[in-house]
Amino acid sequence: MTAAAVSELRKAYGSFEALRGVTFEIHAGEVFGLLGPNGAGKTTTVEILAGYRRRDSGTASVLGEDPERAGSAWRERIGVVLQSSATYANLTVAESLRLFAGYYAKPRPVDEVVELVGLQDKRRARVRTLSGGQKRRLDLGLALVGDPELLFLDEPTTGFDPAARRAAWETIRSLRALGKTILLTTHYLDEAEQLCDRVAVLREGRLEAIGAPAELAGAEPATEIRYRREGERLLVRTEDPTRELHELTGRALAEGWRLEELEVRRPSLEEVYLSLTETERE
Template identity: 55%
Template sequence: MSAVMVEGLRKQYGTVKAVDGVSFTVERGEVFALLGPNGAGKTTTVEILEGHRGRDAGHVSVLGFDPATGGRAYREHIGIVLQEAGFEEEFSVFELVRLYAGFYPRPRDPDEVVEQVGLQDKRDARVRTLSGGQRRRLDLALGLVGRPDVLFLDEPTTGFDPSARHHAWELIDGLRSLGTTILLTTHYMDEAQHLADRVAVLRAGRLAACGAPDTLIAAERASVLSFLLPEGTAAADLPPLTGRVEVRGAAVSVETARPAHDLHALTGWSLERGTELTSLTLSRPSLEDVYLDLVGEAPS
């Protein structure tokens, strides 16, 4: 049984269809990223899954619970890291993590969690003294201390420096290895590509695509070969290529679904003519390229 099942989910505010017939599943132990521009419906979807917002139609199940009616029994099995949360400023880091641990039947050791998120040096510091990045780590600690079976992460590394981001990635990878199911929202496409087993892209309340990052990349975008025309040659002199060729002055780019074939053709042609293909590169498209295409924000 899937950890999360969403079928035909709908939520409307007045005339605005925030979520319009969205369906997807998240398997147990999977890291699943929900992506989309502001207003696409991802926050509403996640809030419905967390039990914080009601739905107008559709079926939702998390760990076999309906979040709308699961109550305490449901909340004991999930962890939530909000994009922005309020803290009691006079607590110390450890005191707050210990307090949250008391809300759950099988919590993790608070000291272990504080160390895991990199706040051991701030263990006894008051929350009001923490920087923005340190508060974000505290958010993460509070979401982890209950030993959740499903963890909802809303923009978990916002405000992190590069080192802290990579530490958070290692932490999420570790949770996956322990079997924790993670539903992640992020605006960092490199984060989604690195962490997620699968991603779903929402656009205007509808599901635009869903699948493994590499699968979406292969389906939506071709690789690009780039080089400069050798002196004394023109585009018309190039060998037959399977990809779409674009020439701007001496710069040539070939968008191709068969990069090995076209690269072999080009290098063979160059060797036969005794020339060099200056600045020859083969670029693999990224999840960000695919995302921008899917949400209609790709540069023209």
């Protein structure tokens, strides 16, 4: 089942073409990642899908409706966390969530949301007293309080410390387990690898690659074997790592030399991503 689909999406701001014909589909129940450097068109894509921006051309369908024309009933079913949006500083966490819950026909209980985003200790704290990370968690809570089917998260962990990122990942995993469809943008490759069922790599408004993170990384056929021999760094790329390793270790044992710092690895998503997005940069 398709939760959202765009086809040949184009958008320009003046002479700057933010999107130059982007096509992809998001399946219901998956975590879909939009990857790409700054200015690649990630936020523009999210804002078009969430109904904030009008596209110049192409088609877009989100939960069966055109986001440009969708109304309140459609907004009941989506949740949006943008990169920078404050909320009322003078309300408490619980008050903010209750306020937003009141906008929806079937909200999720406020206590449940508080727990889901880990703000139990801050229920009665005014928003102005929260730390940056706590505010981001409240942002997520406000997007979840309507119990949406589809969640848009624009760079949900930017600026988080490592522990806070892990916690946010756990929350996103638990949302996925609840059957939510999630579109997230990120420029952290490990985040995409950890969380996303599929990722799309954008560069300069074009889709460069799409697929499961392992699939994208696997598109590079060779396995790399690295080692040092008498101070010299050696790298072997092979399609048949079992045989290659067997021969290498056999020779080393027979001839009595050491394979210093031996390493066998597949290219990571990061390397694929860098090769996709940075090859033509100056």
